[in-house]
Structure formats: structure tokens, C-alpha cells
Amino acid sequence: MRVYISVDIEGVCTVVNGTSTSASGRDYDRARRQMTAEANAAVKGALAAGATEIVINDSHGSMTNLIPHELHEAAELIQGSPKPLMMMEGIDAGFDAAFFVGYHARMQQAGILSHTISGGTVSNIYLNGKPVGETAINAAIAGYYRTPVILVTGDDRVCQEAKDTLGSVETVAVKQAITRYSARSLHPAKACQLIEASAQRALQNLDSYQLYLPQGPYTFTLQFIQSGQADAASMMPGTVRVDASTVSFSHDDYIEAFRGLRCMISLARP
Ligand SMILES: [Zn+2]
Structure with missing residues (x-):
């Protein structure tokens, strides 16, 4: 498997603001250690359910x-950027199941x-026409490659977003969001215990999850924060300017549509 x-x-678990997420941040070392621990918890659960790769x-x-040398030795690690499939790089090799660990809710939520x-x-x-976050965008990449997303972990908000998007999915809320920058977290060790147990349970019930891939053709409509970003994104061939701050791109193939989405964001990035 x-x-x-x-x-x-x-x-x-315990990440609440930018001091944990940028490499220069005061809490980044602690956050990346917990990120590694939560990945390891998912690996242990997968191994307990019979994963072989x-x-x-x-x-x-x-x-x-x-942190590579702190990672469970049963796992192989993809790092670096850019990667063609970004947060889903490597999924095209064919997998029985996918987990999203440490995910977050979409913008405007x-x-x-x-x-x-x-x-x-x-x-x-x-x-x-349907608002999507990273969970949906990436789950559709997994679906394209015939892999169901069966476990999503993060705060209570992304867990709800995952259920709303994917229907049947195992979730672990390692913290309850209070505001966008404050949360009530489980103890980091407890979060890992729950992730391990949920990963194992999800894989043991693999038959009860469905693939996620909306019907094509695919139109990504991007509403930018300001109109100058839409000016830049609309330089990409094949785009349609919807309004001052909105640009869309369509393709029959989901991965091509996703590539268009990435290009528009790259052009518009400040
Ligand atoms: Zn991130």
C-alpha cells in the first residue's frame, strides 16, 4: 500500500501567527519540529495499517x-521549489491514499x-464558480491521479472545509481557531497521538472514501487583492479579464487548468 x-x-499544533511560519520567525524552529513530528505521526499510523511505501x-x-534527519526512516521526502505540482508534487506516481497534514482554511474564511x-x-x-481553497485544489490533483484524500489535519476550520468539500474524510482538529491569529491548541504530543490513530483508522477503512474531482471543463476564476495584480495576470495567453480585479482561465484538463492558475498567481505576485 x-x-x-x-x-x-x-x-x-500551536502555530498561530507568522512568527512560526517564516524562516526568520522567532517560533519557526519550534514549528518546523512539530510539523516534522506530525508528519511522523501520520507515517506511524500508515505503517500500522500496512503501508509499504x-x-x-x-x-x-x-x-x-x-527536518530530514528527524523524519521517520520509512518515509521518503520531497523538498524544494518550484515543483510542477507544488503541494502535490510526486502524487502522479500513483498512490492508494493521500493525507493532508497541517493544512489551513481558504482565504476570506x-x-x-x-x-x-x-x-x-x-x-x-x-x-x-465554486469557491475553493488549497484543500479542494490539491484534492482534485489527487483525484486526477486516482488517489482519494482520506485524512486532513489542521484547525477546526480547515477540518470543516475538508468535510464540506470531500464529504467522507477523516479529520483531526489539533487546535480551535479563536481569531485568525489565536487558537486553543491541544498539547503537541496529544495532537500527534490523534493524527497517528486517525491515519491508521482512515487507511483501514480505505474503501469508504471517494475520489474528488469535479466535472470538467475547468475554469479557475481568480479574484486578486488589487487590480494591478489582475493587470499582470491577464498578460498570460488564454486568460479572460472578468472585471478590474478578476481574471479567469479555462482548460478541459484539470492539470493544465492548475498550471494556468499557478502562472496567473506567479505573474501577479508582489
Ligand atoms: Zn503554508
Whole structure:
């Protein structure tokens, strides 16, 4: 059994603000250690359920956050940036199940450090008219490669977003968001215990989860924070300018549509 794990940092236990998420931040070392511990918890749960191959993709910022020598030796690690599939790099190799660890709610929603791909650029992203966050965008990449996302961990808000998006999914809320920058967290060790147990349980019930991939063709509509970003994004061939701050891109193939989404964000990034 092959298991794929995408690990972000905003949804890791006790992370509440930018001091934990940027490499120069005062709490970053502690946060990346907990990020590594939560990834390990997911690995242990997967192994207990019979996983034979586990690939972890470091999915935050520079994508060099997880501490390799502290990672469980059963897992292989993907790090660095850019990667063609970004937070889902490596999923195209074919896996039986995917986990999202340390994830966060989408921009414009409550939840710790809520954002979608680029906090300084993206106000909202719609896929075929429906608002989507990283959970949905990345789960659809997994779905494209015939892999169900069966476990999502983070704050209570991303857990709800995952259930609303994916329907049947195991979740672990390692903290309850109070505001965008404050939370009531479990003890970090307790969070790891719950992630390990949930990872094992989800894999043991693999048959009860469905693939997530909306019907094509695919239109990503990007509402930027300000109109200058939309000016830049609309330089990309094939885009449609929807209004002053909104640009869309369509394709029959989901991965091509996702590539278009990334290009628009890259062009617009401050
Ligand atoms: Zn992140």
C-alpha cells in the first residue's frame, strides 16, 4: 500500500501567527519540529495499517521546512521549489491514499492564517464558480491521479472545509481557531497521538472514501487583492479579464487548468 502525505505548517499544533511560519520567525524552529513530528505521526499510523511505501511532500513556503534527519526512516521526502505540482508534487506516481497534514482554511474564511496559495495576492479562487481553497485544489490533483484524500489535519476550520468539500474524510482538529491569529491548541504530543490513530483508522477503512474531482471543463476564476495584480495576470495567453480585479482561465484538463492558475498567481505576485 502506497501513501502520499502533503504537509503544510499553518495548521500544525500551536502555530498561530507568522512568527512560526517564516524562516526568520522567532517560533519557526519550534514549528518546523512539530510539523516534522506530525508528519511522523501520520507515517506511524500508515505503517500500522500496512503501508509499504510512504512519500512526504514538504508543502510550505520554500518547501524546505521538514527536518530530514528527524523524519521517520520509512518515509521518503520531497523538498524544494518550484515543483510542477507544488503541494502535490510526486502524487502522479500513483498512490492508494493521500493525507493532508497541517493544512489551513481558504482565504476570506475564519481560521488560523487562512489564505489560498499566496496570501498577498489571492483574495478568492473559484473552480467552476465554486469557491475553493488549497484543500479542494490539491484534492482534485489527487483525484486526477486516482488517489482519494482520506485524512486532513489542521484547525477546526480547515477540518470543516475538508468535510464540506470531500464529504467522507477523516479529520483531526489539533487546535480551535479563536481569531485568525489565536487558537486553543491541544498539547503537541496529544495532537500527534490523534493524527497517528486517525491515519491508521482512515487507511483501514480505505474503501469508504471517494475520489474528488469535479466535472470538467475547468475554469479557475481568480479574484486578486488589487487590480494591478489582475493587470499582470491577464498578460498570460488564454486568460479572460472578468472585471478590474478578476481574471479567469479555462482548460478541459484539470492539470493544465492548475498550471494556468499557478502562472496567473506567479505573474501577479508582489
Ligand atoms: Zn503554508
